[in-house]
Amino acid sequence: LAKTTQPISMDSYEGQEVNITCSHNNIATNDYITWYQQFPSQGPRFIIQGYKTKVTNEVASLFIPADRKSSTLSLPRVSLSDTAVYYCLVALISSGSARQLTFGSGTQLTVLP
Amino acid sequence: EPEVTQTPSHQVTQMGQEVILRCVPISNHLYFYWYRQILGQKVEFLVSFYNNEISEKSEIFDDQFSVERPDGSNFTLKIRSTKLEDSAMYFCASVERATEAFFGQGTRLTVV
Numbered sequence: 001l002a003k004t005t006q007p008i009s010m011d012s013y014e015g016q017e018v019n020i021t022c023s024h025n026n027i028a029t030n031d032y033i034t035w036y037q038q039f040p041s042q043g044p045r046f047i048i049q050g051y052k053t054k055v056t057n058e059v060a061s062l063f064i065p066a067d068r069k070s071s072t073l074s075l076p077r078v079s080l081s082d083t084a085v086y087y088c089l090v091a092l093i094s095s096g097s098a099r100q101l102t103f104g105s106g107t108q109l110t111v112l113p
Numbered sequence: 114e115p116e117v118t119q120t121p122s123h124q125v126t127q128m129g130q131e132v133i134l135r136c137v138p139i140s141n142h143l144y145f146y147w148y149r150q151i152l153g154q155k156v157e158f159l160v161s162f163y164n165n166e167i168s169e170k171s172e173i174f175d176d177q178f179s180v181e182r183p184d185g186s187n188f189t190l191k192i193r194s195t196k197l198e199d200s201a202m203y204f205c206a207s208v209e210r211a212t213e214a215f216f217g218q219g220t221r222l223t224v225v
Contacts, residue, residue: 034213043117043204043216044156087156100169101146101214103156
């Protein structure tokens with residue numbers, strides 16, 4: 001399982017763009033990169049997933065360089081409600097077995113007014 | 114939007130008692146997971162389940178733990194003899210494909 005490294009915490013102000021970078025130096029060829037968000041006392045919630053280059057959905061963008069050894073989650077124009085812990089996961093996509101998703105320590109994002 | 118449902122939301126039990134935590138995964142999902150999160154700590158993998166058997170389990174998932182999918186819809190986690198250190202939030206998750214896992218809201222287990 002590829003190990004991930006993220007900053008422990010980040011602060012931002014409302015309306016700013018926030019970029020959280022995750023390192024995964026030993027990512028394997030078949031691994032995908034997935035980001036989750038967790039609010040206190042709630043289960044993690046899927047944000048976005050990608051394999052390479054850029055992926056965008058209605059809430060975030062995910063940038064993955066060519067070597068795939070890192071990835072950056074970009075949250076446009078954050079609001080106070082985006083205050084949460086953000087986890088980067090690297091996992092093998094396969095069928096026929098339930099491969100574990102390993103959560104790292106995550107990044108506590110605090111959005112200030 | 115389909116969701117994973119967990120019951121109860123909060124359970125208090127005495128040390129040494131058995132507890133069963135229940136989960137109803139999303140109906141067409143095939144892969145099921147239990148995680149736990151001790152207050153203030155990270156989400157820890159316990160066990161994964163596919164095709165009616167355990168796929169992977171962590172060191173935490175010792176002989177005191179077991180999982181079942183008794184009726185094709187529920188997915189349960191049983192702790193046979195609870196210890197104080199089992200106090201945590203327990204999350205169930207289900208996956209249809211890839212790694213987009215859907216998590217339930219969790220059961221807060223308090224062992225006294």
